[in-house]
Amino acid sequence: MNTLSSNLNELDRIIHEPARLLIMTALSVAKSADFLFLQNLTGLTAGNLSGHLSRLEEAGFVNNVKEIVGKRPKTTISLTPAGRQAIESHWQQLETLKKKAGEIGKSQS
Amino acid sequence: MIDPQTARFITRNYPNMQGLVQVPVGTLVTLQSMGMILGWPGFQQGDCTLATITVPLTILFTFLAFRYYRMNFGEVKIGAMMPTILSSALILVCWFVISILDMTLLKNIPVSFTMLGIAVIFLTFPIFSAGWRRYYYVFGALLVISSFLPLLGLYTKLDLFGGSTWMGNIGVGLTLVLGGLLDHWTLVKVLKRSKAE
Numbered sequence: 423m424n425t426l427s428s429n430l431n432e433l434d435r436i437i438h439e440p441a442r443l444l445i446m447t448a449l450s451v452a453k454s455a456d457f458l459f460l461q462n463l464t465g466l467t468a469g470n471l472s473g474h475l476s477r478l479e480e481a482g483f484v485n486n487v488k489e490i491v492g493k494r495p496k497t498t499i500s501l502t503p504a505g506r507q508a509i510e511s512h513w514q515q516l517e518t519l520k521k522k523a524g525e526i527g528k529s530q531s
Numbered sequence: 532m533i534d535p536q537t538a539r540f541i542t543r544n545y546p547n548m549q550g551l552v553q554v555p556v557g558t559l560v561t562l563q564s565m566g567m568i569l570g571w572p573g574f575q576q577g578d579c580t581l582a583t584i585t586v587p588l589t590i591l592f593t594f595l596a597f598r599y600y601r602m603n604f605g606e607v608k609i610g611a612m613m614p615t616i617l618s619s620a621l622i623l624v625c626w627f628v629i630s631i632l633d634m635t636l637l638k639n640i641p642v643s644f645t646m647l648g649i650a651v652i653f654l655t656f657p658i659f660s661a662g663w664r665r666y667y668y669v670f671g672a673l674l675v676i677s678s679f680l681p682l683l684g685l686y687t688k689l690d691l692f693g694g695s696t697w698m699g700n701i702g703v704g705l706t707l708v709l710g711g712l713l714d715h716w717t718l719v720k721v722l723k724r725s726k727a728e
Binding site: 440441443444447448449450451452453454455456457458459460461462463464465466498 | 532533535538539541542543545603604605606607608609610722725726
């Protein structure tokens, strides 16, 4: 049980927040995605998404590239190598936790 | 908000899920074949008059479909394009070789290997989409059945892509149209659900 709670504590809080986990997971299978796509995918408002992306950028997990395409601003977001590694290890940690929780459930029944 | 698994699928397959892109080509193929069968003016074999209007229109609508997705749903870049281009080219070359063999060495076998090749391509769509886009199993199965229909002697396998029936062309055209509309519907449904939650 102790190992389980210590594993839970090891989870990166920045990534583990549901919206940010979704953003990082989506970006992990792509080279990059633009702001509009992430907004559609997450269903967040522009302000909320912007806030989450700023947190991820501060943590060094994503790169935000802003440019003007055809008189319209466009933000392209991609994972940094550190971000890619972080999301991969985060999912591995979640898998381990799931396994351990399953084992505890079995031993108690 | 949608679950991470769905987000992963939609992001990875976003370029393939832009179904409206294939609708103009599918419509062109279907209408062209229907016109041949029903003898619509301007649709006769060798008559290129209508093609000078329909082909540019198809290209225009395809371009507009790409633009629609870019403006309304955004853009995703998926890794290196080279492996995708190479594998698509390899598939096309294989299918072309099969078609040539179908008309030469295999011409006496009453099964359309050309159609079978197309059916196999459509059947791989759900396999490479982690079980999504299952409707392509139905379309693929129908195309497999039509490739074996010459066995019944109703028409020759050459009639599938010409002659009097153009059935193969209509089958492929309708698959592109219906598959495209269903791909689009799936994409929009998932994204709308995300917004609603």
